[in-house]
Amino acid sequence: NYSLKQLQAIDAAHHLHPFTDHKELRGIGSRMITRADGPFIYDSEGKEILDGMAGLWCVNIGYGRSELADAAHAQMKELPYYNNFFKCSTPTPTLLAKKIAELAPKNINQVFFGSSGSEANDTAVRLVRHYWALEGKPQKNRIISRQMAYHGSTIAGTSLGGMEGMHGQLGGAVPNIVHVMMPYAYELGLPGESDHDFGLRAAKAVEDAILEAGAENVAAFIGEPIQGAGGVKIPPASYWPEIQRICRKYDVLLMLDEVITGYGRTGEWFAAQSMGIEADTITTAKALTSGYQPLSALLVGDRIASTLVEKGGEFYHGYTYSGHPVACAVALKNLEIIEREGMVERVKNDTGPYFAEKLQARIAPHGLVGEVRTFGFLAAIEIVKDKKTRERFMEPGSAAVTIRDHAIANGMMLRATGDTMIMSPPLIWTRDTIDMACDRLLMALDLAEADLRR
Numbered sequence: 394n395y396s397l398k399q400l401q402a403i404d405a406a407h408h409l410h411p412f413t414d415h416k417e418l419r420g421i422g423s424r425m426i427t428r429a430d431g432p433f434i435y436d437s438e439g440k441e442i443l444d445g446m447a448g449l450w451c452v453n454i455g456y457g458r459s460e461l462a463d464a465a466h467a468q469m470k471e472l473p474y475y476n477n478f479f480k481c482s483t484p485t486p487t488l489l490a491k492k493i494a495e496l497a498p499k500n501i502n503q504v505f506f507g508s509s510g511s512e513a514n515d516t517a518v519r520l521v522r523h524y525w526a527l528e529g530k531p532q533k534n535r536i537i538s539r540q541m542a543y544h545g546s547t548i549a550g551t552s553l554g555g556m557e558g559m560h561g562q563l564g565g566a567v568p569n570i571v572h573v574m575m576p577y578a579y580e581l582g583l584p585g586e587s588d589h590d591f592g593l594r595a596a597k598a599v600e601d602a603i604l605e606a607g608a609e610n611v612a613a614f615i616g617e618p619i620q621g622a623g624g625v626k627i628p629p630a631s632y633w634p635e636i637q638r639i640c641r642k643y644d645v646l647l648m649l650d651e652v653i654t655g656y657g658r659t660g661e662w663f664a665a666q667s668m669g670i671e672a673d674t675i676t677t678a679k680a681l682t683s684g685y686q687p688l689s690a691l692l693v694g695d696r697i698a699s700t701l702v703e704k705g706g707e708f709y710h711g712y713t714y715s716g717h718p719v720a721c722a723v724a725l726k727n728l729e730i731i732e733r734e735g736m737v738e739r740v741k742n743d744t745g746p747y748f749a750e751k752l753q754a755r756i757a758p759h760g761l762v763g764e765v766r767t768f769g770f771l772a773a774i775e776i777v778k779d780k781k782t783r784e785r786f787m788e789p790g791s792a793a794v795t796i797r798d799h800a801i802a803n804g805m806m807l808r809a810t811g812d813t814m815i816m817s818p819p820l821i822w823t824r825d826t827i828d829m830a831c832d833r834l835l836m837a838l839d840l841a842e843a844d845l846r847r
């Protein structure tokens with residue numbers, strides 16, 4: 394048994410963390426999360442923290458589900474690994490692909506597995522370009538994405554993404570990917586412009602990019618239905634139907650990244666269903682296993698899948714762990730639990746509306762809050778110095794970090810992204826859990842306000 398101090402010293406000596414300033418981390422030492430149960434995580438000192446982020450947007454069924462451990466155990470004993478190359482398959486990815494196809498929008502019937510959302514997006518980029526090559530249009534390979542998009546951390550994922558800081562460290566992006574404006578009315582809407590008109594204007598940026606490149610050179614548009622890591626940016630209702638219309642008009646494929654929104658978070662199995670979008674590919678990961686195992690699934694629409702079959706020829710792409718039998722067994726059990734406990738319907742009809750109502754009633758009026766946005770079990774809280782003028786605090790991001798630190802100290806985990814606080818709770822939250830979250834968050838906002846206005 395190691396003490397916290399010993400673990401922190403070992404961590405500092407040997408463990409490089411994702412998305413971390415290691416100089417800063419050295420100064421404070423990591424908080425050691427050592428166990429979790431239901432909606433709570435616990436650190437090595439026994440502190441209980443309500444997990445308002447479901448880990449990293451993934452633990453939809455909450456922690457401590459022994460049924461998933463049992464499913465993994467049974468599969469490991471039966472068949473811990475075999476690949477899906479060599480014209481072989483194994484039962485769990487086979488059955489999982491069928492299950493996903495049943496839950497997905499009607500035009501989707503095929504699934505390609507990987508281990509992470511980033512891998513799934515890499516697959517998607519290669520697949521849409523391969524599709525156009527099979528269709529005899531290899532030059533149709535440009536992909537349009539958006540500023541502040543997050544599509545993963547591999548080189549293709551980073552290239553698709555629209556995070557400036559990440560591009561700055563890339564040393565050369567994957568060619569032929571361009572970025573257009575995001576549908577973020579709070580900062581990009583014009584004075585007097587309705588949400589509806591803003592949505593159409595943001596969609597027009599995609600049409601302009603297609604016209605600039607020439608439709609004959611554009612393979613696809615990719616977007617998160619709701620930009621997640623970029624700040625839970627919920628587009629106006631006019632945006633996605635217009636994007637769909639534009640993609641159809643110019644014969645541009647529509648790729649959705651539902652790594653965050655997939656498997657119940659929006660109150661439907663997929664945001665495509667919540668928003669009425671018909672996509673050619675849908676990237677999913679995270680809540681597919683509720684994070685209990687690394688697994689991603691790229692959902693492939695009939696248009697692309699039928700070309701693969703009709704034209705033939707090998708698609709030179711795959712991972713050792715594509716369709717890992719243990720991860721797929723865990724995913725099957727996870728989806729069974731989500732279904733059995735009616736979580737998706739509950740978010741749609743009960744807890745989702747309650748979450749929205751409480752955040753609007755209790756959090757939105759706070760002096761530091763410029764806007765609260767919610768969709769299903771996703772929320773963004775814009776932090777401002779002045780509610781009326783929307784002026785931010787001087788140093789970008791620092792106010793949100795101050796609130797986050799107070800929130801954690803008060804037993805509530807949420808994320809700070811720029812000047813936006815993010816929540817993405819497990820789907821198991823009840824009305825009582827939502828009340829508890831609001832209590833803890835309000836306390837953090839008050840304490841932070843005292844610090845920030847000192």
Ligand code: PLP
Nearest residue numbers: 509510511543544545650652653
């Ligand atoms: N796409 C979106 C929308 C994401 O939010 C993420 C991760 O947060 C990814 C892709 C990348 O997934 P992973 O971290 O599993 O590679």
